[in-house]
Amino acid sequence: MIHPWSAATKISFLDWRSGVFIAASPVAGSxxxxxxxxxxxxxxxxxxxxxxxxxxxxxxxxxxxxxxxxxxxxxxxxxxxxxxxxxxxAASKDLALFERLASSGERQKRLLAASISGRAGRAGEAILAGLCADSDEAIRL
Known part of the structure; x- marks a missing residue:
């Protein structure tokens, strides 16, 4: 008989009635x-x-x-x-996401764009340049 818990383990029990089993641990991140x-x-x-x-x-x-x-x-x-x-x-391949965040009407999203745009290289510099001209002084760098 297989122990019911064994479906969620990396190693199943050999025979749990006789007490002989392999140490089993739950699958991390199943x-x-x-x-x-x-x-x-x-x-x-x-x-x-x-x-x-x-x-x-x-x-x-x-x-x-x-x-x-x-x-x-x-x-x-x-x-x-x-x-x-x-x-x-977020990485340089997510340039469209950076642009979307930078053009958002929400301050938090524009701040997020300012903090991560450097990851996008030259394209990120263009986003940062646009954010430097933002009407909200908290966004301007």
Whole structure:
């Protein structure tokens, strides 16, 4: 008989009735990046929050694509986590995201664009130059 817990372990039990087993530990991060990304849009907010935590624990830059949509979420917690994900994983290949943030009407997003645009090389310099002329003095560098 296989122990019911063994489905969530890396190594299954040999025979748990006789007490002979291999030390088993739960699979760390048993949710995949793809599975967690799918749960970001779940109707249950607990599932969505759990997915966010899993994605940050996995620390995979591919997760950024799922967080971009959360920048416009109605829940401020998800918007904040999306901005944290952008800070953490955005790279030069995400130039369109940098431009989108820089042209946003929201101060926080423009500040985020100012802080990460340097990662985009010369194109990032152009974004920063535009932000230097921002009407909000907190954005101007």
């Amino acid at each position: 949710m995949t990046v793809r599975g967690a990304l799918a749960k970001l849009n779940h109707r249950d907010v607990r599932q969505r929050r759990r997915a966010v935590r899993h994605l940050f624990e996995m620390d995979d830059a591919e997760a950024l694509q799922g967080f971009v949509g959360l920048l416009e979420d109605s829940d401020p917690w998800f918007r904040e986590k999306a901005m944290d994900a952008v800070k953490r994983w």
